[in-house]
Amino acid sequence: MKAVTWQGRRxxxxxxxxxxxxxxxxxxxxxxxxxxxxxxxLHLYEVLGAYMSEGDVLGHEPMGIVEEVGxxxxxxxxxxxxxVPFQIxxxxxxxxxxxxxxxxxxxxxxxxxxxxxxxxxxxxYGQVPGGQAEYLRVPYAEHTHxxxxxxxxxxxxxxxxxxLPTAWQAVEYAGVPDGGxxxxxxxxxxxxxxxxxxxxHGYRVIGVDRVPERLARVAARGIEVIDFEAVGQPLGDxxxxxxxxxxxxxxxxxxxxxxxxxxxxSIAQRSAAYLPDAVAQKLMDNAGIDRLAALHSAIDIVRRGxxxxxxxxxxxxxxxxxxxxxxxxxxxxxxxxxxxxxxVDDIMPLLVDDDPLGVESFATHRLPLSAAPEAYAMFQQKxxxxxxxxxxxxx
Ligand code: NAD
Ligand code: ZN
Ligand code: ZN
Numbered sequence: 001m002k003a004v005t006w007q008g009r010r011x012x013x014x015x016x017x018x019x020x021x022x023x024x025x026x027x028x029x030x031x032x033x034x035x036x037x038x039x040x041x042l043h044l045y046e047v048l049g050a051y052m053s054e055g056d057v058l059g060h061e062p063m064g065i066v067e068e069v070g071x072x073x074x075x076x077x078x079x080x081x082x083x084v085p086f087q088i089x090x091x092x093x094x095x096x097x098x099x100x101x102x103x104x105x106x107x108x109x110x111x112x113x114x115x116x117x118x119x120x121x122x123x124x125y126g127q128v129p130g131g132q133a134e135y136l137r138v139p140y141a142e143h144t145h146x147x148x149x150x151x152x153x154x155x156x157x158x159x160x161x162x163x164l165p166t167a168w169q170a171v172e173y174a175g176v177p178d179g180g181x182x183x184x185x186x187x188x189x190x191x192x193x194x195x196x197x198x199x200x201h202g203y204r205v206i207g208v209d210r211v212p213e214r215l216a217r218v219a220a221r222g223i224e225v226i227d228f229e230a231v232g233q234p235l236g237d238x239x240x241x242x243x244x245x246x247x248x249x250x251x252x253x254x255x256x257x258x259x260x261x262x263x264x265x266s267i268a269q270r271s272a273a274y275l276p277d278a279v280a281q282k283l284m285d286n287a288g289i290d291r292l293a294a295l296h297s298a299i300d301i302v303r304r305g306x307x308x309x310x311x312x313x314x315x316x317x318x319x320x321x322x323x324x325x326x327x328x329x330x331x332x333x334x335x336x337x338x339x340x341x342x343x344v345d346d347i348m349p350l351l352v353d354d355d356p357l358g359v360e361s362f363a364t365h366r367l368p369l370s371a372a373p374e375a376y377a378m379f380q381q382k383x384x385x386x387x388x389x390x391x392x393x394x395x
Pocket of ligand 2: 037038039040041060061086162163
């Protein structure tokens with residue numbers, strides 16, 4: 001079969017690889033009809049490349065049709081239409097029962113202290129081949145699937161694999177009070193969808209990015225947006241001016257470690273207010289400081305006693321974290337991979353006829369699997385208006 005494989009930093013190709021087959025009685029094989037490219041794939045493309053091996057099959061946002069099921073898989077049959085959650089979970093352990101499939105004790109990748117195994121996410125998460133391919137082997141298939149009805153286009157359900165539950169959990173974890181406000185940093189697929197979900201909940205939402213098409217797309221849904229590079233002053237000051245001097249009740253960081261350092265975003269730039277000069281200088285000198293630009297921005301923007309919901313991925317050592325400011329502002333921090341199956345019942349009613357979240361038109365590009373190298377480059381460079389790209393193995 002054809003599959004998208006990692007070949008090196010910023011280098012992927014579409015190769016012929018062996019067809020997956022049932023390896024354990026709890027597996028299923030799915031013929032993939034649509035497969036998203038995610039901001040998390042960009043980490044593997046770039047900064048997390050060290051964990052990848054040449055030939056690793058990428059992709060963790062697939063859906064398709066069940067081809068074959070192992071002898072122990074109940075509740076799933078050949079021909080079923082399924083979305084595949086990005087994490088693999090057994091559905092039977094204590095963590096799964098607690099609604100934390102990301103912490104599944106059966107599939108947990110202990111070597112790296114990671115959570116549940118993930119599709120297409122390197123040895124850090126179990127070295128499981130991914131779903132940007134014609135076929136996918138789904139381990140623990142009895143629980144690692146979301147059955148969806150026949151009829152509507154794939155776009156209606158595809159984002160249940162990651163974008164929707166991730167945005168949903170980001171908003172849940174933000175703990176915004178009724179009628180409260182939330183800033184969403186980053187308007188890629190995740191931040192864009194988090195804005196839509198938060199607005200649907202009735203909160204005041206302020207979206208922040210620097211890419212004009214992304215800002216325009218969110219603004220077109222009636223959401224306030226700020227171009228953090230254009231404001232000419234610290235983003236926190238701008239947001240405080242909009243919120244009676246306090247900052248928003250919550251901040252969702254949908255950026256993660258590949259943040260662009262705004263000239264005003266990082267706390268190091270604002271260090272005079274918080275830190276002794278020597279410590280500030282050390283922060284400024286720290287090579288990793290841009291990696292933290294969004295987190296530092298979030299700490300600055302959130303009101304005292306507010307919550308930061310970290311949905312953006314921070315891999316590796318995130319240091320230094322300004323603990324004194326977090327402590328003094330009494331900030332709650334919540335984070336983690338989205339527990340996909342936990343949120344499906346909440347989200348499903350919104351994937352109905354009038355499509356309040358706009359999932360039908362969420363993809364900016366649908367491309368054949370063979371165009372994956374160009375698609376990755378376009379998504380990373382944010383060129384051609386690319387926000388969400390979906391690959392089609394059968395095109
Ligand atoms: P993306 O890369 O398309 O979006 C990131 C956006 O942040 C870009 O539009 C970029 O311009 C913007 N940005 C960069 N620096 C910024 C700054 N300092 N302030 C504000 N905006 C800034 O990616 P995506 O697909 O939307 O994913 C976003 C993050 O969420 C990634 O880190 C991804 O790994 C993570 N993610 C987490 C989960 C989870 O389960 N927790 C699931 C999926 C994705
Ligand atoms: Zn993803
Ligand atoms: Zn489990």
